[in-house]
Amino acid sequence: MISIIEIFYSLQGEGFLAGRPSVFVRIAGCPLRCRYCDTPYAWSDKNAIDLTIDQITESVKKYNCHSVVVTGGEPMINPQLPELLNKLKENALHITIETAGIKFVPNLPCDLMSISPKLTNSIPEDAAAAKTHNQNCLNIDALKQLTKIYNYQLKFVVDTPKDLEDIQQLLAKLPAVDKEKVMLMPQASTRQQYLEKSQIVADLCKETHFTFCQRLHILLYGNQKGV
Ligand code: SF4
Structure with a gap:
């Protein structure tokens, strides 16, 4: 069984595959508690349901979509991740993993490792959470x-x-x-914040030659859950 927060169909909002229709599988659990986290409901299994790997795969297949994004939380810390990905790959799906890059797992059938390393700007305000965050955020x-x-x-x-x-x-x-694989994305949870920060990030991208990373889901859905 894997504790799953949600499985839903949407567009990939971020990264080089932004705009691609994808099924999202959100796995529960993350030790980082980032200050700007837009999925705090995925930090623990409190809001999760336990599903077998076959149940997850069947739920994904119902959308008849070629791309699946395994996200969290932090999916790389889940011990059943390799088994889940192998099952999804048996169904010829393109697999993206979204991770903070805090753990290496070899031999995953992953087509795109989408890594978002956490910087000082992500340290939680709460002292105890900040301690755990700092111990785990960078590997x-x-x-x-x-x-x-x-x-x-x-x-x-x-x-x-x-x-x-x-x-x-x-x-x-x-x-x-x-x-050329480095992207900068605006920290924002509302459309207004996104538009304001985008100008700052665009200027930084022109200065550094890193690529601007859009956050399409904020523009389209204002960061609502499960869309
Ligand atoms: S790593 Fe991701 S899921 Fe975990 S707290 Fe940070 S932003 Fe949220």
Whole structure:
């Protein structure tokens, strides 16, 4: 059984596959508690239902859609992730994993590892949560492995221009990363915030040659759950 928060059909909102119709499988559980997290209901299994891998696969197949996005929470910490992905791959699905890059798991049948490493701007305000966050949020070895073994994109959440320094420091520790796979995305939870921050991020992208990462779901749905 895997604790699942939701399975729904929508458009991929972020990254190089933005706009692609996809089925989302949101797995419960994440230790990071990021300040700007837009899915806090996925931090634990409190809001989840337990489904077998066959039940999850059947739910995904009902949408008759070629792409599946396995997200969270943090799906890479779920011990049953390899078994789930192998089952989804048996059905010839294109698989994206959305992860903060805190754990490396080998031999996953993953077509796109969509990694969003967490910067200082994600530290929670609560002191206890911040301690756990800081202990778990950055795993350079995992990031090196994930970007070596898998097809990947690196998406950084930008709140202010000062975040660029953080991003550059992290990338300096990952010299093999292809800069053309690095994306900057505005930190926002409403359309208004998104539009305001987009200008800042667009300017940073022009300065750095990183790619602007849109967040289509915020524009379309204002960050509603499950759409
Ligand atoms: S890693 Fe993702 S799911 Fe986990 S707290 Fe941060 S933003 Fe939320």
